[in-house]
Amino acid sequence: MMTLIRRELLDNLMTFRFAAATFIMLLLVVANTFVLIIDYERRLASHNDAVKMHQRQLQEKITYSAGEVRVDRPPNPLSIFNVGFDKRLGNEVRISHRVVPSLWDAGMHGSDNPFMDMFASMDIVFIFEVILSLFALIFAYNAFAGEYESGTLRLVLTHPIGRGKILVAKYMSAMLCLIVPLLISLLLSIILLTTSTAISLNSDDFLRIGGIILTSVAYLSVFYLIGLLISAATRRTSTALMLSMFIWGFLVLVYPNMILTVVPRPESPDALRTSAFNQIENIWETFDKERKHYLATDDFPGEDWGYELRGLGSRGANLMGNSQRLLYTYRSVMNFEGFGEKDEPKMPHAQKHFGFLGAQTIDAADRTWLIRKPALEEIFIQRADIERIYLKLSPVGLYDAATQAWAGTDLLGVRDFFHAARQYRQSVINYFYDNKVFESRQWFAGDKGEADWSGLPQFSFQRDDINTNAKRAIPDVCLLLMINVVLFIVIFLIFIKTEV
Amino acid sequence: MWHITKREIYDNLNSLRFALTTVLLLALMVTNAVKHLREHPKRVQRYQDAVTESSDRLTAHADGSLYKLAQYGPGNFYKKPSPLHFCANGGESILPDTITVREPPVFATDAENNVILQGVWSLSYPDANLQNKNVGPNVSQVDWAFIIGYILSLIALWFTFDAFSGEREQGTLRLMLANSIPRHTVLIGKFLGALFSISIPFALAVLVNLLLISTANTVHLTAEAWGRLGIIFCLALLYTSLFVALGLLVSARVQQSAVSLMILLLTWVTFVVFMPSTLASIASSFSPATSFDEFWKQRNPVKEDLWDKYDEWLWSSKLDDKTLRGKSEFYTENAERDERWHEERSKYRSSQVYRARAITGISPATLLQHLIEGFAGTGFERHLQFVENTQRYARQLREFVADTDRADPESLHILGVREGTSKKPISPESVPRFEDTLNLSRDFNTAAMELLLLTLFVLVLLSGAYLAFVRVEV
Numbered sequence: 011m012m013t014l015i016r017r018e019l020l021d022n023l024m025t026f027r028f029a030a031a032t033f034i035m036l037l038l039v040v041a042n043t044f045v046l047i048i049d050y051e052r053r054l055a056s057h058n059d060a061v062k063m064h065q066r067q068l069q070e071k072i073t074y075s076a077g078e079v080r081v082d083r084p085p086n087p088l089s090i091f092n093v094g095f096d097k098r099l100g101n102e103v104r105i106s107h108r109v110v111p112s113l114w115d116a117g118m119h120g121s122d123n124p125f126m127d128m129f130a131s132m133d134i135v136f137i138f139e140v141i142l143s144l145f146a147l148i149f150a151y152n153a154f155a156g157e158y159e160s161g162t163l164r165l166v167l168t169h170p171i172g173r174g175k176i177l178v179a180k181y182m183s184a185m186l187c188l189i190v191p192l193l194i195s196l197l198l199s200i201i202l203l204t205t206s207t208a209i210s211l212n213s214d215d216f217l218r219i220g221g222i223i224l225t226s227v228a229y230l231s232v233f234y235l236i237g238l239l240i241s242a243a244t245r246r247t248s249t250a251l252m253l254s255m256f257i258w259g260f261l262v263l264v265y266p267n268m269i270l271t272v273v274p275r276p277e278s279p280d281a282l283r284t285s286a287f288n289q290i291e292n293i294w295e296t297f298d299k300e301r302k303h304y305l306a307t308d309d310f311p312g313e314d315w316g317y318e319l320r321g322l323g324s325r326g327a328n329l330m331g332n333s334q335r336l337l338y339t340y341r342s343v344m345n346f347e348g349f350g351e352k353d354e355p356k357m358p359h360a361q362k363h364f365g366f367l368g369a370q371t372i373d374a375a376d377r378t379w380l381i382r383k384p385a386l387e388e389i390f391i392q393r394a395d396i397e398r399i400y401l402k403l404s405p406v407g408l409y410d411a412a413t414q415a416w417a418g419t420d421l422l423g424v425r426d427f428f429h430a431a432r433q434y435r436q437s438v439i440n441y442f443y444d445n446k447v448f449e450s451r452q453w454f455a456g457d458k459g460e461a462d463w464s465g466l467p468q469f470s471f472q473r474d475d476i477n478t479n480a481k482r483a484i485p486d487v488c489l490l491l492m493i494n495v496v497l498f499i500v501i502f503l504i505f506i507k508t509e510v
Numbered sequence: 511m512w513h514i515t516k517r518e519i520y521d522n523l524n525s526l527r528f529a530l531t532t533v534l535l536l537a538l539m540v541t542n543a544v545k546h547l548r549e550h551p552k553r554v555q556r557y558q559d560a561v562t563e564s565s566d567r568l569t570a571h572a573d574g575s576l577y578k579l580a581q582y583g584p585g586n587f588y589k590k591p592s593p594l595h596f597c598a599n600g601g602e603s604i605l606p607d608t609i610t611v612r613e614p615p616v617f618a619t620d621a622e623n624n625v626i627l628q629g630v631w632s633l634s635y636p637d638a639n640l641q642n643k644n645v646g647p648n649v650s651q652v653d654w655a656f657i658i659g660y661i662l663s664l665i666a667l668w669f670t671f672d673a674f675s676g677e678r679e680q681g682t683l684r685l686m687l688a689n690s691i692p693r694h695t696v697l698i699g700k701f702l703g704a705l706f707s708i709s710i711p712f713a714l715a716v717l718v719n720l721l722l723i724s725t726a727n728t729v730h731l732t733a734e735a736w737g738r739l740g741i742i743f744c745l746a747l748l749y750t751s752l753f754v755a756l757g758l759l760v761s762a763r764v765q766q767s768a769v770s771l772m773i774l775l776l777t778w779v780t781f782v783v784f785m786p787s788t789l790a791s792i793a794s795s796f797s798p799a800t801s802f803d804e805f806w807k808q809r810n811p812v813k814e815d816l817w818d819k820y821d822e823w824l825w826s827s828k829l830d831d832k833t834l835r836g837k838s839e840f841y842t843e844n845a846e847r848d849e850r851w852h853e854e855r856s857k858y859r860s861s862q863v864y865r866a867r868a869i870t871g872i873s874p875a876t877l878l879q880h881l882i883e884g885f886a887g888t889g890f891e892r893h894l895q896f897v898e899n900t901q902r903y904a905r906q907l908r909e910f911v912a913d914t915d916r917a918d919p920e921s922l923h924i925l926g927v928r929e930g931t932s933k934k935p936i937s938p939e940s941v942p943r944f945e946d947t948l949n950l951s952r953d954f955n956t957a958a959m960e961l962l963l964l965t966l967f968v969l970v971l972l973s974g975a976y977l978a979f980v981r982v983e984v
Contacts, residue, residue, distance in 0.1 A: 045791040127788030128601035267649050271545045289621045394646040
């Protein structure tokens with residue numbers, strides 16, 4: 011057995027294809043890692059700029075109602091391996107008691123040139139996707155077919171060795187050869203990553219990279235087995251080579267791009283959208299009614315929502331909605347720097363009113379979220395998930411999905427940020443309640459003491475730990491492994507049955 | 511020579527790869543046609559609705575008075591969808607298809623919310639569509655550019671990798687060269703043979719695609735569109751011959767066909783798949799994006815000097831010539847500044863994109879992509895054309911307003927101010943209308959450089975193949 015493996019290994023190692031594979035892989039991975047690191051550093055700088063900017067903008071606001079807390083999603087360092095949704099989805103979101111933030115309310119901080127998105131973006135997993143599969147097939151196509159033709163297979167089989175052992179030996183040795191360039195190139199790119207000052211990887215990150223490597227090996231093995239299957243089935247090197255290349259082109263290039271066009275589209279969920287939006291509108295109409303009712307029965311009758319405060323500053327209020335995103339909210343902003351003499355007696359009433367309004371708005375926003383969340387889920391997420399399942403019918407799609415999950419750049423990973431943002435909103439609201447911000451004079455005026463933003467809880471987003479990533483990635487990795495097992499069994503059966 | 515070509519074609523026609531190629535190309539082209547037929551009518555409908563709405567707005571403004579037209583301007587501008595959208599999608603999902611006309615800004619109101627200072631309209635160029643709502647998987651479109659750029663080039667290599675090395679392995683090459691045929695004839699024969707045998711399934715697939723598209727009564731192709739399609743077909747052949755030449759070159763130099771295929775595939779992967787995106791990333795890191803702070807400063811430009819300059823007249827309610835003129839100048843200058851800022855930013859961004867395009871031009875796949883986009887009337891070039899068209903129209907409309915005002919003897923000829931402009935309604939028919947046009951000769955000019963480069967690639971590779979083959983020892 012060991013002799014067989016050694017023989018195969020030497021056979022593979024001394025070939026031109028091995029040298030070419032290693033060289034090309036190193037070249038592509040190292041060159042792209044350089045570019046990707048620069049790109050990541052730029053995005054990180056842009057993120058830091060935005061954080062500082064938002065801090066400053068907040069500090070400048072003298073009333074609580076005018077202040078807008080914004081939180082920013084930092085770029086994921088593992089997006090260098092698989093960029094996933096990291097660049098595509100919104101990276102700044104407004105935290106306000108008026109609305110529960112979601113992915114669809116996020117914006118992009120805009121210092122980058124969005125037109126550059128026209129050019130396809132690139133990551134290390136994409137290189138592996140294309141190149142590893144190609145190499146695996148190139149190593150596999152003549153594994154049996156070549157030996158049939160040269161007659162060495164007959165020679166080997168005259169020895170008292172089981173066919174299973176021959177198959178295993180071939181598989182092991184080729185995989186060893188293929189893993190070498192994969193590991194060397196990954197090692198180099200990790201070394202490059204650690205030299206960059208902007209990127210700090212913790213132990214969890216290394217485990218995640220380990221997960222990516224594991225998935226890559228499984229992916230590699232799938233394509234090697236596909237090649238082996240073709241080689242065992244066709245018995246001629248030229249046919250095997252041709253078929254391998256065709257299947258490679260189909261699986262890597264054609265299928266992922268074509269499948270979504272071919273499958274029938276689900277009906278557009280307009281009815282669902284309208285009904286959900288109507289419910290949301292109702293919530294806010296009730297809110298508005300209660301607000302007006304409060305004003306009418308208030309102990310200070312005859313005033314508008316802002317108590318006709320006249321002074322230096324601005325005020326504004328409106329109900330606004332967006333049926334596409336199912337967004338609806340009541341926005342009232344007051345930003346006064348000073349008042350006239352007549353206004354002072356109104357203050358206690360105004361303060362009480364804003365206290366009432368704050369609690370009502372939070373309640374309405376929370377109720378809106380209960381309707382909005384499942385609706386958004388059904389309109390956007392479920393359709394996209396169905397599309398993803400179609401893509402996973404090919405090993406390429408499985409590999410992409412699994413590595414995204416490991417890197418945390420999949421949809422779930424990005425949505426974790428918005429989950430954290432919602433929790434942060436709750437802590438901001440609690441802080442507001444605890445300090446009686448809604449009832450305070452600083453809610454609408456900065457004349458007697460400005461809004462104090464320093465006590466506000468700080469937002470920090472930690473990516474989920476490795477367990478979560480593993481939980482999300484394991485199903486796809488398992489599917490890849492299962493494909494491996496099935497292919498191996500099929501090849502074994504074919505190989506056993508063949509006459510030499 | 512024709513003998514060799516014929517032999518090659520017959521050889522290929524019977525092979526497995528020919529059958530597989532035909533099936534693959536047909537499947538892709540049919541997918542492409544079906545998708546186009548499903549989506550294009552909707553696109554056209556959306557465009558027409560938008561244009562009608564915008565035209566109605568212009569009519570309403572013109573019906574009001576010349577002043578209203580001068581103040582509110584036309585409706586929004588929409589990019590006309592290209593009938594050849596199926597040839598190249600051209601990043602249409604990222605490029606904006608609208609240029610909005612900004613409502614006149616309100617500078618000041620009095621206590622009763624009455625407007626006292628209101629400017630005039632200006633053009634506002636929207637950013638690229640940031641698709642931060644699209645949570646679906648990211649896949650490229652199956653358009654002609656994809657089919658030709660990726661699939662057809664791969665097929666070309668697939669047909670030629672064993673052209674010489676395979677014959678050498680079988681020994682037929684020696685046999686052939688033993689005859690009194692010059693080597694360049696053999697080479698050209700092989701070249702043409704491979705090119706023809708690829709063209710047959712490709713032409714078939716294209717025919718089926720166009721048949722599907724042209725027989726459907728929802729999509730109309732004009733004579734000009736057919737001309738453009740012809741050009742795109744020729745481009746596809748040119749591009750294919752590039753890869754055929756590459757295949758022959760490598761095949762002549764290398765002894766084994768397996769090694770030849772491997773070298774070819776690695777070259778292909780590097781140039782076609784990786785280079786476009788890697789080079790674009792490098793190009794974008796050349797010119798750093800403006801920092802967030804700067805961006806905000808630019809976006810909220812300090813207009814105080816403008817306020818100071820016209821302070822004297824802005825707050826006076828007098829109706830004398832000087833005051834009105836001062837206000838009018840303030841409004842126009844303000845609108846001009848807004849537009850200029852937008853224009854400069856979009857110019858900066860375009861120059862970034864242009865640089866990236868120039869650098870990625872090393873890859874023939876990108877060259878082809880740009881060429882097809884150019885002739886299909888989609889993509890970035892077309893976007894710039896649309897922007898230019900709108901700018902031209904905006905100038906035209908402003909001139910028209912000035913001219914019409916001059917014809918009214920009652921007007922004071924001070925544009926942008928209610929008291930200074932003609933208040934007569936004007937017939938909507940006389941107002942110039944915006945029409946988004948595509949220009950073939952212009953496309954030719956912009957494409958000439960890229961076309962030349964692509965031809966150069968082909969010639970270099972062909973002569974390389976010739977030199978390699980001439981020196982080959984059989």
